[in-house]
Amino acid sequence: MNDSSSPPILVVGAGIAGMTAALEAAEAGRNVVLVERDPSVGGRVMRIHHYFPKHCPPSCGMEINVRRIEQNPRIRVIAAAEVAKATETKGGWSVTLKVAPQYVNDRCTLCEECSKVCPVKVKDPFNLEMSEAPAIRTPHPYAYPRRYTLDRDACPDGCDKCAEACTYDAIDLNAKATEETLDVASVVVATGWKPYPLEKLPELGGGELPDVIANVNMERMATTTGPTAGKILRPSDGKPPKTVAFVQCAGSRDTNHLPYCSAVCCLASLKQAVYVREQLPESEVTIFYIDRRAPGRNEDVLTKVAAMDGVKLVRGKVGKVTAGDGGQLELRVEDTEANKIITASADLVVLATGMVSNLKDGPLPFEMTRDDDGFGLDNVDRNLIVAGVARRPEDVAASTRDATGAAAKAAFAAGRRA
Numbered sequence: 001m002n003d004s005s006s007p008p009i010l011v012v013g014a015g016i017a018g019m020t021a022a023l024e025a026a027e028a029g030r031n032v033v034l035v036e037r038d039p040s041v042g043g044r045v046m047r048i049h050h051y052f053p054k055h056c057p058p059s060c061g062m063e064i065n066v067r068r069i070e071q072n073p074r075i076r077v078i079a080a081a082e083v084a085k086a087t088e089t090k091g092g093w094s095v096t097l098k099v100a101p102q103y104v105n106d107r108c109t110l111c112e113e114c115s116k117v118c119p120v121k122v123k124d125p126f127n128l129e130m131s132e133a134p135a136i137r138t139p140h141p142y143a144y145p146r147r148y149t150l151d152r153d154a155c156p157d158g159c160d161k162c163a164e165a166c167t168y169d170a171i172d173l174n175a176k177a178t179e180e181t182l183d184v185a186s187v188v189v190a191t192g193w194k195p196y197p198l199e200k201l202p203e204l205g206g207g208e209l210p211d212v213i214a215n216v217n218m219e220r221m222a223t224t225t226g227p228t229a230g231k232i233l234r235p236s237d238g239k240p241p242k243t244v245a246f247v248q249c250a251g252s253r254d255t256n257h258l259p260y261c262s263a264v265c266c267l268a269s270l271k272q273a274v275y276v277r278e279q280l281p282e283s284e285v286t287i288f289y290i291d292r293r294a295p296g297r298n299e300d301v302l303t304k305v306a307a308m309d310g311v312k313l314v315r316g317k318v319g320k321v322t323a324g325d326g327g328q329l330e331l332r333v334e335d336t337e338a339n340k341i342i343t344a345s346a347d348l349v350v351l352a353t354g355m356v357s358n359l360k361d362g363p364l365p366f367e368m369t370r371d372d373d374g375f376g377l378d379n380v381d382r383n384l385i386v387a388g389v390a391r392r393p394e395d396v397a398a399s400t401r402d403a404t405g406a407a408a409k410a411a412f413a414a415g416r417r418a
């Protein structure tokens with residue numbers, strides 16, 4: 001336990017790992033500052049339709065976490081902020097946070113009047129730019145902090161329609177970025193991942209053929225708050241696909257792309273096969289895989305989906321995807337069981353792309369140690385701990401376990417220097 005005046009633990013990144021680390025540390029008595037670069041907390045899991053293994057929507061667990069954070073006076077959440085500078089001190093770290101301009105403040109009631117009058121539409125980052133949204137909008141339906149966000153760069157010159165429409169004085173179009181310097185006892189880095197870009201896989205049709213999409217796009221398409229209101233459709237003609245092919249290890253376990261396994265892609269595709277079959281019972285799904293990786297209790301998911309009608313698992317490496325006849329896609333596959341090259345066709349191809357560490361090209365100003373793939377390593381001696389996918393690709397259950405350990409290590413490191 002510590003008293004309320006002792007320096008806080010800084011948690012960078014408020015995905016499931018960062019939120020968990022913040023809660024565990026705060027509920028054990030530490031003060032915590034939780035910094036998130038997006039306008040709201042939750043990270044990548046908020047964009048998932050259903051979680052494996054239980055197939056529940058991420059909003060359930062997230063609502064509970066947000067309530068725990070809101071009710072805990074030891075946690076301060078700073079959204080739309082990043083660590084601009086960090087210096088090691090005797091007691092831990094001195095960090096300077098850069099907070100983006102807060103055009104919409106806490107008086108916002110989410111009444112929607114501002115977005116109704118907004119004349120501009122932007123590509124919605126929450127829907128991975130698959131749909132458009134007003135420049136002023138709620139980041140997503142479960143966003144916390146509960147306030148709208150504004151893409152100020154998209155505003156037409158002189159437009160102040162949103163500020164005029166707001167009866168709560170919640171919009172300040174002249175807001176400026178601010179900086180804040182804090183002394184913190186230790187730092188938990190929970191900056192997570194981004195998807196491997198589809199465009200880097202042109203041989204599989206990525207970025208070139210509209211009906212070749214990534215697994216992250218399928219998550220958004222399947223969800224009712226997504227770009228197609230939950231309908232699984234071919235992007236090219238808006239029709240439901242009759243045949244869907246999942247290509248496993250698309251750019252993973254491949255020295256030309258990501259040399260490692262992202263640990264979740266097999267389970268994500270098995271889960272997405274269920275999305276397709278439940279919504280389109282006449283459809284046929286084929287999953288082309290190198291190895292079927294579903295460790296521990298997740299083996300049950302594999303067994304169940306593999307036994308479903310309309311789902312076929314083929315051990316084979318897909319080498320090429322091209323446009324075929326009649327709008328279909330053609331897959332060239334090395335069938336490693338039959339030991340021959342086969343061809344298959346599909347209306348929609350989903351590439352199971354892996355997770356890239358956000359620390360890879362955008363390292364934080366902490367001089368962190370990273371492995372060859374850009375994932376972070378703990379440096380307990382320097383009060384610098386890593387949590388969740390920032391450490392290694394893993395699922396939500398493993399990320400939260402890791403984050404609990406990270407909170408304990410951060411508190412231990414802080415205690416040593418106090």
Ligand SMILES: Cc1cc2nc3c(=O)[nH]c(=O)nc-3n(C[C@H](O)[C@H](O)[C@H](O)COP(=O)(O)OP(=O)(O)OC[C@H]3O[C@@H](n4cnc5c(N)ncnc54)[C@H](O)[C@@H]3O)c2cc1C
Pocket residue numbers: 012013014015016017018035036037038041042043044045048050051052053081082083190191192193194215216219264268271353354355358364387388389390394395396397399
């Ligand atoms: C297609 C797909 C489907 C999946 N489905 C499932 C599933 O069904 N079940 C399951 O258990 N797992 C699933 N996963 C895995 C799951 O998404 C991860 O386990 C989870 O996102 C890890 O959470 P995290 O907090 O470590 O990272 P993230 O979710 O990436 O959160 C990191 C947070 O840090 C923020 N951040 C990044 N850099 C900075 C910075 N410099 N400063 C401040 N903030 C920063 C980000 O904005 C983000 O909010 C899936 C993965 C994929 C690819």
